[in-house]
Amino acid sequence: MSSIMISRIRQRQISQMITSGKRLDGRGLIDYRPIKIETGIIEKAEGSARVLLGKTEVVVGVKVEIGEPFSDRPNEGVLTVNSEFVPLASPEFEAGPPSEESIELARVVDRGIRESQAIELEKLCLIPGKKVYVIFVDIYVLNHDGNLIDASALASLAALLNTKLPIYVVENGEVKRTSEYMPLPMRNYPVAVTFANISDKLVVDPWLEEEGVMNARLTITFDKDGKICAIQKGGEGALTPQQIIEAVYIAREKAEELRRMVVKA
Amino acid sequence: MFFFENRQIVTPGDLLAEGDYIAGNNTYKEGFRIYASRLGLVEYEGRTVQVVALNSVYIPSPGDQVIGKIEDLNINMWTVDINSPYKAILRVSDALNKPFRQQKDDLSSFLDIGDLILAKVVAFDRTIDPILTIKEPGLGKITQGQIVRVSPAKIPRIIGRKASMINMLKRETECKITVGQNGIILISGPSPENERLAILAIEKIAQEAHTSGLTDRIAEMIRREKSARL
Amino acid sequence: MSGKIRLIDENGLRVDGRRPDELRPIKMEVGVLSNADGSAYIEQGKSKILAAVYGPREVHPRHLALPDRALLRCRYHMAPFSVEERKPPAPSRREIELSKVIKEALEPAIFLEKFPRTSIDIFIEVLQADGGTRCAGTTVAALALADAGIPMRDLVVACAAGKVDGVLVLDLNDIEDKEGEADVPVAYMPNLGLVSLLQMDGLLTINEFKQALNLAIEGCKQIYRLQKEALKAKYLAIKEEVETCLQ
Numbered sequence: 033m034s035s036i037m038i039s040r041i042r043q044r045q046i047s048q049m050i051t052s053g054k055r056l057d058g059r060g061l062i063d064y065r066p067i068k069i070e071t072g073i074i075e076k077a078e079g080s081a082r083v084l085l086g087k088t089e090v091v092v093g094v095k096v097e098i099g100e101p102f103s104d105r106p107n108e109g110v111l112t113v114n115s116e117f118v119p120l121a122s123p124e125f126e127a128g129p130p131s132e133e134s135i136e137l138a139r140v141v142d143r144g145i146r147e148s149q150a151i152e153l154e155k156l157c158l159i160p161g162k163k164v165y166v167i168f169v170d171i172y173v174l175n176h177d178g179n180l181i182d183a184s185a186l187a188s189l190a191a192l193l194n195t196k197l198p199i200y201v202v203e204n205g206e207v208k209r210t211s212e213y214m215p216l217p218m219r220n221y222p223v224a225v226t227f228a229n230i231s232d233k234l235v236v237d238p239w240l241e242e243e244g245v246m247n248a249r250l251t252i253t254f255d256k257d258g259k260i261c262a263i264q265k266g267g268e269g270a271l272t273p274q275q276i277i278e279a280v281y282i283a284r285e286k287a288e289e290l291r292r293m294v295v296k297a
Numbered sequence: 298m299f300f301f302e303n304r305q306i307v308t309p310g311d312l313l314a315e316g317d318y319i320a321g322n323n324t325y326k327e328g329f330r331i332y333a334s335r336l337g338l339v340e341y342e343g344r345t346v347q348v349v350a351l352n353s354v355y356i357p358s359p360g361d362q363v364i365g366k367i368e369d370l371n372i373n374m375w376t377v378d379i380n381s382p383y384k385a386i387l388r389v390s391d392a393l394n395k396p397f398r399q400q401k402d403d404l405s406s407f408l409d410i411g412d413l414i415l416a417k418v419v420a421f422d423r424t425i426d427p428i429l430t431i432k433e434p435g436l437g438k439i440t441q442g443q444i445v446r447v448s449p450a451k452i453p454r455i456i457g458r459k460a461s462m463i464n465m466l467k468r469e470t471e472c473k474i475t476v477g478q479n480g481i482i483l484i485s486g487p488s489p490e491n492e493r494l495a496i497l498a499i500e501k502i503a504q505e506a507h508t509s510g511l512t513d514r515i516a517e518m519i520r521r522e523k524s525a526r527l
Numbered sequence: 528m529s530g531k532i533r534l535i536d537e538n539g540l541r542v543d544g545r546r547p548d549e550l551r552p553i554k555m556e557v558g559v560l561s562n563a564d565g566s567a568y569i570e571q572g573k574s575k576i577l578a579a580v581y582g583p584r585e586v587h588p589r590h591l592a593l594p595d596r597a598l599l600r601c602r603y604h605m606a607p608f609s610v611e612e613r614k615p616p617a618p619s620r621r622e623i624e625l626s627k628v629i630k631e632a633l634e635p636a637i638f639l640e641k642f643p644r645t646s647i648d649i650f651i652e653v654l655q656a657d658g659g660t661r662c663a664g665t666t667v668a669a670l671a672l673a674d675a676g677i678p679m680r681d682l683v684v685a686c687a688a689g690k691v692d693g694v695l696v697l698d699l700n701d702i703e704d705k706e707g708e709a710d711v712p713v714a715y716m717p718n719l720g721l722v723s724l725l726q727m728d729g730l731l732t733i734n735e736f737k738q739a740l741n742l743a744i745e746g747c748k749q750i751y752r753l754q755k756e757a758l759k760a761k762y763l764a765i766k767e768e769v770e771t772c773l774q
Contacts, residue, residue: 132627135620147728184530247635248726260736263711263727266627268634270721273740309636309673310681310718323678325638332718334638334678336758353760354564354583356642382583382645385699423643450676500744507768512766 033167038244046245047231055088055235055242059142062113062236062282069186069293071194079195079216083187086239087177089121092169092187094216098207099155099166109156109164113142115171115184122176133291138171141185144222144253145169148261151192152217156291158200165197167216178239181251181264182290185224192216192296222261224253225283229271236286250279254287299341305508307333307348308493314346321347337450338507351507355381355449355479356480357427361418365429366440367411368405373397377414380479383426387416391430413439413484415475415483442473442485443492447503449480454506455499461501462512470495494522532706534691541703543572547696550686550746551659555667555757557674566674567757569667572655572700576664578671583645597642601630603664605653625661626651631664632685632714632724638678647677658701662687664715665724667749673758684754685714686746687722688739690731695738697746711736713743717751 038046049056059065067084074080079094101108115123115138125131130138145151156165169191171184196214200207228238228246236248247269253262260280265271298315301307311333313324320326323335324346333339337348345351357363357379365377365385375392377385389397393407408414414429415436421427447455456463456476467474471497472486482499484490498515505511534542541547551572560566563579565754570576586592589662607613612665629651649671651664663686669683689699693706704710709729715722722744731739 096639135623136627139624143728147730167560255730259730259732260727261730263725265722265725266631268631268721270635270716270719271725273744275723276725276740277563277725277737278735281712308682308755308758309662309679310716311755312718332680334680335676336673350676352565352674352750354676382585382642384585482654505765505769507762508769510770514769 038241043245046242050230050233050235057239061233062286064237064286064290065239067186067290067293069190071190072219077191078197079191079193081187081190081194083183083190085179085183085186085237088153088176088179088239089173089175090180090183090187090210091174092184093172094190094191095168095170096195096197097166097168098158098163098200100160101164105153106161107157108153109151110166111142111146111153111169112166113138113145113152113169113171113188115173115276117176118175121173125173125176134173136264136266137180137184139164140224140251140253140262141169141171141264142182143264144185145192145226147187148220148222148253148255150189150218150220150222150255150261152219155217158202158207159205163202165193165200167195176240177239177241179237181225182224182226182237185222185253186290186294189221189222189223192218193221193294198199221256221291221295222253223287223294224262225286225290226251226281227279229267229269229275232275234275234282236282250276252280252283252287254284258284260287299346301339303341304338304509306337306351308336309334309337313339313348313408314341317344319345321345323348323350349453349507350450352448356378357381357383357385357421357422358410358428358478359418361478362415362476363418363429364413364415364444364475364481364483365479366413367408369410370408372399373404375404375408376525377416377429378493379416379427379429380446380481381427383421385416385418385427385429387414387429391419391428391432394432408438413444415439415477429439429507439483442483443496445484445496445499447480447482447499449478451503451508452476452478452480455482455502456512457512462515463518465512466495466519467524469516470498493512494519497522532702534703534706535694539694541691541696543585543700547694548742548745550698550749551700553750555670555753556668556760557757558761560620562702563671563675565671565677567667567670567674569663570671571659571698572600573655574653574660575655576660576667577652577654578664578667579650580647580671581605581650582647583642583714584648585678586644586646589727590646591646595643596639597637598646599630599635599637599639599649600717601626601649601651601668602647602655603629603651603661607658609653609656613767617690623681625664628726629661629665629668633672633683635667635721635723636669636679636681636683636716637672638680641678649673653764655702658699658704659712661685662712662714663726664756670754670757681716681718682751682754683714683716683723684747684751685712686743686750687712688743688746690729690735690739695735695742697742709735711739711743713740713747715744715747717748720727
């Protein structure tokens with residue numbers, strides 16, 4: 033995502049501001065852009081949410097189907113996270129097979145949900161080893177202005193919390209859909225916080241131009257109990273262990289703030 | 298302060314020296330510290346700290362003599378594979394002494410795809426592909442001899458200090474040996490036996506480039522091989 | 528991730544008899560493939576991985592060439608027979624992600640700016656997987672890069688730490704990775720003191736994470752020594768042979 037070309041002058045401006053503790057858009061180093069979360073925006077989906085993070089816009093739809101469980105988890109429902117960098121979202125995005133960035137994005141979001149055991153998958157089994165609920169989380173990036181990971185993680189969590197699960201029953205070894213719904217059983221609320229390393233300083237929630245200047249990216253996902261459930265370093269640069277530890281503490285606070293916004297929405 | 302003995306093997310990232318020294322080939326400097334950037338032998342000479350690489354690709358430099366293979370041709374130039382990440386260009390004006398008539402003359406009648414040439418690098422920098430010439434005495438199409446390839450990093454060793462190694466090779470094997478800086482060497486001798494011997498010697502030098510007493514050892518090997526054949 | 532299997536026994540030892548802070552046996556060899564510009568092989572426990580480097584070379588397709596530096600590409604791939612159940616040969620999403628993070632782990636070490644308009648291609652083939660393959664793959668790829676004579680700021684070395692049965696452990700094997708509570712793969716450049724790959728999955732408190740990060744870095748430092756020995760071994764063997772003959 034650092035492929036956008038930024039002039040040297042602009043690069044220097046951005047990094048000089050950051051060295052002096054400020055950012056071009058007026059934010060402090062650890063401030064998020066304004067965040068707006070809407071849920072239930074797609075009626076045909078079992079759950080949905082739109083997140084605006086500054087100008088970055090992501091829609092997540094959750095679809096529920098009946099399918100087979102993984103052979104090593106016969107008593108659990110299945111979670112699948114996918115992401116699409118829709119060509120309308122950026123001049124950099126192209127139609128075609130998923131880019132490595134979009135695969136990474138989906139996998140980082142997936143890891144946060146899975147490792148925090150956010151969804152009570154064991155409650156989503158209908159016939160052990162045969163029929164379970166399959167939860168599809170589809171991340172749709174509509175406008176790319178940086179920090180797709182946090183926006184997508186937030187939208188995914190909001191959409192899952194918004195999800196109404198159609199209730200199926202088992203009759204004579206067959207699953208049948210009823211007209212009833214229940215909320216998707218959730219026990220945890222993972223939230224991702226992403227940093228960019230620019231001029232050896234960490235800034236939270238990088239926007240597109242900052243991503244063009246950063247040499248490394250670090251995402252830390254926290255669960256509701258203040259435990260780390262996923263980490264991902266990205267970008268061509270490297271970080272000192274001290275920077276990483278510093279980031280972990282900031283991320284815990286930020287995750288708490290963001291979580292309150294989603295759970296409220 | 299030096300952290301290794303002269304000609305010890307070092308690996309990328311090894312701290313070689315600290316203090317007021319000059320960072321030579323295959324090293325980099327941060328503050329007062331000089332680190333190795335390539336696998337090789339460290340050399341401390343005066344104030345200069347450098348690493349003689351054990352392997353490297355060929356990066357053209359103006360003035361280098363290289364051996365290349367014609368890979369493609371178009372209206373007024375050839376592209377030449379010179380065993381480098383960068384394809385070289387040989388323009389008609391750098392190849393022919395007579396005027397070239399685009400309508401009538403066929404480039405492939407002078408140099409065709411697959412032909413080998415001995416050439417000199419005229420120009421190269423980060424933005425343009427290397428440009429060759431064959432318009433100097435001794436340069437041009439190669440019509441006979443055998444080719445050996447070694448890592449370009451070994452070429453200085455094959456030439457030796459003040460050409461001591463290469464002169465010894467020529468004398469002992471009675472072969473004409475033309476060294477391309479790009480790791481390609483042309484050998485032509487009075488007999489296939491002599492050529493074979495020269496190839497054997499060159500391969501051994503490349504293999505043992507990082508050891509000491511090499512010139513004597515190679516000379517002895519050649520003499521031994523020669524007497525075994527008599 | 529429930530502990531059906533005991534991963535730490537009453538003596539505090541792990542399933543393969545290691546102490547918590549002990550690495551698996553590691554074997555490395557450099558220059559194992561003649562076609563490649565650089566190559567290396569690693570065995571770490573039962574994980575067996577080959578790496579080859581081609582380049583710097585002309586970029587194909589040409590429009591990908593960068594005007595100011597070399598294009599670094601990396602493919603991490605698992606052989607179909609490398610795991611219990613055959614893995615389809617087409618790259619999975621996991622392999623695509625790992626290719627990306629490994630590339631980004633190696634990138635800060637390489638002087639890419641020395642070779643504008645070229646590519647450096649790294650191929651990592653996992654022949655047998657028994658946990659920790661992204662780390663061992665990074666370690667062996669760094670060896671192949673150095674063997675190819677590509678200028679680097681430092682070697683890159685990687686190792687995971689994690690938590691199994693409530694205990695922080697170094698260099699997880701497959702079962703510890705699958706059944707354990709957390710896994711923290713780390714790549715490190717020891718002379719520069721920089722972390723260039725960091726991932727985590729599982730659940731850790733901040734304090735546990737700090738310890739795991741330290742443990743992984745200590746593991747990296749141990750492997751670093753082996754890595755340097757492996758790089759020199761090929762040349763030292765020749766040197767020893769000919770120079771002792773001389774005497």
